[in-house]
Amino acid sequence: MIELRGVSRVFRVADQDVWALRSVSLRVAPGEFVAIMGPSGSGKSTLLNVLGLLDRPSAGVYELAGSPVSALSDRQQAETRRDKIGFVFQFFHLVPRLTAQQNVELPMVLAGVSPAERRQRASDLLTSFGLADRLHHRPEQLSGGQRQRVAIARAMILEPALILADEPTGNLDRNSGKEILAVLAEVNAAGKTLLIVTHDPEIGGRASRQIRIVDGNIAADTGHEAGDART
Numbered sequence: 001m002i003e004l005r006g007v008s009r010v011f012r013v014a015d016q017d018v019w020a021l022r023s024v025s026l027r028v029a030p031g032e033f034v035a036i037m038g039p040s041g042s043g044k045s046t047l048l049n050v051l052g053l054l055d056r057p058s059a060g061v062y063e064l065a066g067s068p069v070s071a072l073s074d075r076q077q078a079e080t081r082r083d084k085i086g087f088v089f090q091f092f093h094l095v096p097r098l099t100a101q102q103n104v105e106l107p108m109v110l111a112g113v114s115p116a117e118r119r120q121r122a123s124d125l126l127t128s129f130g131l132a133d134r135l136h137h138r139p140e141q142l143s144g145g146q147r148q149r150v151a152i153a154r155a156m157i158l159e160p161a162l163i164l165a166d167e168p169t170g171n172l173d174r175n176s177g178k179e180i181l182a183v184l185a186e187v188n189a190a191g192k193t194l195l196i197v198t199h200d201p202e203i204g205g206r207a208s209r210q211i212r213i214v215d216g217n218i219a220a221d222t223g224h225e226a227g228d229a230r231t
């Protein structure tokens with residue numbers, strides 16, 4: 001599903017180079033559930049942003065589902081992101097003026113799905129996430145856990161094969177965090193490849209593989225130690 005070879009990301013700030021990723025190589029097979037852990041500032045979000053085509057590496061190769069995406073233009077990357085990747089953020093990133101249903105419809109608007117089908121699919125998915133009675137609420141009228149369920153529904157609505165989540169429970173209380181973990185685990189059980197950046201040991205424990213990032217390097221990888229080199 002994912003292959004990184006020698007991927008680095010250097011930020012230049014006030015004449016100083018900050019190495020957020022140092023020649024990272026990584027393979028993730030379809031259907032894996034990977035937890036990415038490590039100290040603050042170690043490069044976890046940078047790695048996820050590169051994987052989600054929200055950022056470009058300074059060096060190295062990124063292959064997604066067998067095609068070298070680092071070589072694509074911005075426009076082609078945006079299309080790939082829309083078709084293949086769902087991204088979930090710590091602070092939800094919902095559109096404040098739109099209802100839950102409209103937020104979930106948004107990717108389908110961009111993908112040219114008809115209005116009737118859009119409405120149906122968004123309400124079906126939100127209903128399956130326990131939000132049948134919140135379809136017409138705006139984000140500010142929802143709890144944090146509900147907002148994150150809407151955000152996950154939006155990330156999944158075009159059925160991407162890869163779901164990336166950056167601290168999806170980081171801004172939630174314990175119970176809402178558990179709900180979100182359950183929803184994400186179901187998404188993975190349905191066959192989606194799932195990578196979660198998290199400080200939450202509970203999520204780490206549920207994942208089938210844990211990767212530890214320290215100072216821009218992969219310091220430990222249970223998948224790798226198990227000799228698992230599938231792509």
Ligand SMILES: Nc1ncnc2c1ncn2[C@@H]1O[C@H](COP(=O)(O)OP(=O)(O)OP(=O)(O)O)[C@@H](O)[C@H]1O
Binds near residue numbers: 018019042044
């Ligand atoms: N846009 C940027 N410009 C300059 N430096 C950056 C930028 N983004 C990240 N960095 C630096 O890169 C390093 C890695 O940052 P990153 O956000 O990936 O860490 P993280 O592991 O996600 O941390 P946290 O757990 O606090 O979210 C940090 O030293 C950070 O200061």
Ligand SMILES: [Mg+2]
Binds near residue numbers: 044045046
């Ligand atoms: Mg981060």
